[in-house]
Amino acid sequence: MLNYLWAGMILFGIVVAAFQGNLNAVCEGVIASSKEAVELLFVMAGVVSMWNGLLHIAQKSGLVDQLTQRMKPLLKLLFPHLPIEHEAAQYISANFIANILGLGWACTPTGLQAMKALQKLEWERGNDKGIASDEMCTFLLLNISSLQLIPINMIAYRSQYGSASPAAVVGPALLATALTTALAFVICKVMCVIGKRGGRI
Secondary structure (H helix, E strand, O other), X not given: OHHHHHHHHHHHHHHHHHHOOOHHHHXXXXXXXXXXXXXXXXXXXXHHHHXXXXXXXXXXXXXXXXXHHHOHHHHHHHOOOOOOOOHXXXXXXXXXXXXXXXXXXXXXXXXXXXXXXXXXXXXXXXXXXXXXXXXXXXXXXXXXXXXXXXXXXXXXXXXXXXXXXXXXXXXXXXXXXXXXXXXXXHHHHHHHHHHOOOOOO
């Protein structure tokens, strides 16, 4: 659906530009935007590669396991029915760490692994009906709300485009994501209570 939406907006813009005699401006904009996209790609590739590497080192060194142990009370609060020693807990912890660091791209692999592990847990429980569990829904909402202490990606964007103070976004981002995460948590708990459909939201 989004592909059709974007394609429609692009075609509409080209048609309007043609009627207004601004096709040259469109061509120049396409070339300039393509150049900016490639430059931004290199910047973000470096940032994401560095933090993905650090997360991988943290997993191999056992740091993620230690953080998972320290996050037990939080995981128990968010996922009361999730076995804390299950592999899903480790992936969720790694995903939360990446999100807190503001690495939206870098947290995608751990998010996918967490969902696969949660699906595996459902199969172990004998639930293979393809219905999302409470843990899956809660994790998805918390992942989308994305509490961020250090929005690395946003700082990199602002630096790339010449911001005088790239890190000035830290405070507003922390406040906004803290509110959205709190709201996501409340929504999950309310829906779990209201739903009561065999443990499903």
